[in-house]
Amino acid sequence: MGFLLHALPWAHAELASDAAGPSHALALLGAPRYAADFSHFDYVNPDAPKGGTLVLPNLDPAVTYFDKLNPFSLRGVAAPGMLNLVFETLLLPSADEHNVSYGLLAESVQAAADGRSVRFTLHAAARFSNGDAVTAEDVRYALETLKGPQASPVYQSYFAEISHAEVIDRRTVRLHFTRPGVDLVYRAGTLPVFSRRWGEAAFERDNVALTPPIASGPYVVTSADKDRGRVVYQRNADYWGAQLPVRRGTYNFDRVVVKLYKDYVTMLEAVKAGEVDVNVGGPSTYWARMYFGRRVDAGQLLRREFEHHNPVGIKAFAFNLRKPKFQDRRVRQALALAYDFDWLNRMVYYGLYRRQHSYFPGGQWGAGADAPTSQELALLEPWRAQLPVEVFEPIADTAPVDLHERLVQAQALLNEAGWHYRDGALRNAQGEPFEIEFFINTRVPIVYLDAYMRAIAKLGFVVRQRQMDNIVQQHRRQRFDFDVLEWNTAGTFIPGAELRNQFSSAAADNPGAQNLPGIASPVVDALVEQILAAGTAPQRQAATRALDRVLRAESTVVLQHSAPTHRVAYDHRLAQPQQLPRYYAAYDWILQTWWEHPQAQAQAAQ
Known part of the structure; x- marks a missing residue:
């Protein structure tokens, strides 16, 4: 994501082309901030302790229930956290640069000189949660599935201009575009990859199921109770990418629990009571006037505004223009x-x-x-x-x-x-x-x-x-x-x-x-x-x-x-890196970079 785009022809963007050879990163403008031998992002703590449990409320206040674990299909509502914790993409965007991504599932990226395709070489160590290697064929399958009729229109539309995937060998795949464009090269890097062993059943017509995905992310689903609105993620002890530069210092909690509440009032009371560890955003009145009580007075529940520079989406009252009464300007x-x-x-x-x-x-x-x-x-x-x-x-x-x-x-x-x-x-x-x-x-x-x-x-x-x-x-x-x-x-x-x-x-x-x-x-x-x-x-x-x-x-x-800041209320036992990223969603940042103080982990163990 990013708004900064200088007044230069897109063909002049600093991309690794076929002539230049493969690169560890994809930058739409200028050079990547991090060199090929970088050890970690500046906005993480590479020495963050692992362990503990993070309990979160609704990651999206509008999603108060779930009935499936497939975030890509049309029918039903997926459990919150699936995209962030369970699935991975070919490249991972940097949170402190405009339109720069680094290798995740792909160890290198190479854009064609004519801007009509991009080649990815997968990490040899990349594995799904069942131990199967992630292959170029899996990339092809994921693309075809997300463009297919059983996928959500959001994904069908988003990947529509990636015409097809060409499998070159077991670890190499080229994605072809319907038009030249470095924006499509960047979009190709956001393709989530999953196993056919899971996808063939998960995308069956009218299938709404709670079958845990076979994907490559740092967590696996260990419990999904749609009646209670509760999903539990466990850090995969065999996660293949733990030592990658883009993963060092991230996903530090052993266990992540998401509890769904019916409205924001209940979410607010839950964090005040200590039932959940974090609450983000909410009405400004609640932020200014509703955070009081024993845990607040004792310093156990903290509040802080975190600055961000995110591109802003639309927030509006949308009147239904399909109805004649709203069609007059x-x-x-x-x-x-x-x-x-x-x-x-x-x-x-x-x-x-x-x-x-x-x-x-x-x-x-x-x-x-x-x-x-x-x-x-x-x-x-x-x-x-x-x-x-x-x-x-x-x-x-x-x-x-x-x-x-x-x-x-x-x-x-x-x-x-x-x-x-x-x-x-x-x-x-x-x-x-x-x-x-x-x-x-x-x-x-x-x-x-x-x-x-x-x-x-x-x-x-x-x-x-x-x-x-x-x-x-x-x-x-x-x-x-x-x-x-x-x-x-x-x-x-x-x-x-x-x-x-x-x-x-x-x-x-x-x-x-x-x-x-x-x-x-x-x-x-x-x-x-x-x-x-x-x-x-x-x-x-x-x-x-x-x-x-x-x-x-x-x-x-x-x-x-x-809003120019993220308003976050959180349990005092949680910690975050000193350096903020520039472009981030609050819950994504918390899940990826926060950790639990070691002394709190020790007390919990006792």
Whole structure:
């Protein structure tokens, strides 16, 4: 991941080409920070003690249950932690560099000079958990499976431009692309590899099973109780990669337990009671006001904010554009005006967040305040008749700060769209009220959501709030049976194939895809393809900025906010390296680099 991409042709990226020979690392820009003989990453403690047990709550608050151990298949919900602990990829991204990966399953990588393929040579010692060697044939099988119909659309889309795998010999495989691009070389390194012995059964049609995977990662699943929402991972004593430079000082706990809770309140009480060892994030109000009690007073439960420089994904209220009532842009603009971030950040968020204005926030890919550049205009002009005039103008936030004034503007837009307040509600010409239903999955009020619902209710919308657990909500989501849901996407350094999954018309009605709002626009489709076809960094930048202008002008969603730090509450017996990585997810970092103080291990043994 990473946003930094200098204004240089992609063909000039520092990749190990066939002419240059194989390399221990893959760097999209410049040279790798770590030489071929490096011993460990700077952000780990190579002498971290091994041992102890780490107990975590939901790694993703939205995932409150699981019914399978296969994170790649379409049906069901996978147990949390599988990707991080059990599976491995060909290369491993560095957490303190932009778009640099080092050999994991592959001991070397070699990109073709024409950018249409990449060759990996596997470590001779690489082994699956059953003792079988990891071979080039396993890489081919994994690629074909993840592109197949039984895989999640997320993986089908992500690896779609890797056309096929060519097995050269037992340890050497070449992955071919449908187009030239160093971004595809980098993406190829993220391919997870697993054994056919497990995959053939795990990907059978409609198969949702708890069969432990046969993979090569540092942990194996020893217990998976879907009824209790509890999964246990044990460090593999025979793990093949323990002494690799990319693994030294990592995965220090002998045992990792993940317990799933139904909502964040229960997770918070669990960490305060000592039932789990860590709790990450959560509502700002809870962070500022809810951490109290015996363990906090005794210094047994610590709190700390850890700075990060991660690329930021989208966090937004996504209204269901598949429904006619949300298809008028003026309605969506009115709904956006009712979101009062300044008040929320001051009164509710304790100043912990930053407002999002772009669909590519935090980096160079989003549109600036100026008018479109000539490169952007070249992409936008063919669609001028289908686009709002604002797309071709400087971007200016002309909305008043005062919420009352914003609501006056919103009311005028709704009237223009044919919605007028009468008989106690906002109604169309047929007298039908404009109803909006929000889903919640917690027993306590969600302050920012309540504030937003109150604001749009002032406009005359008939607002309903329905409490349901995540299982029912997920089923409604997959059927597109909702009015509005919160939409969260992962950040990325270089926008790529994931954009098809998030914005394309093909993904709008595809259950399991990430196009939650149902964006279906030929303009958006064309711009996404322009991004993927870009041959240089400036071309890709122009295309992403053009796409950003279109999505923002259309008020596709109501963008919310992002946090510049990870807020972590953790047990005092846990320790972390002194040097922070730059780009990291909190739970991934904890699992990979933290450890338990030796004295705590000794006390537990007694």
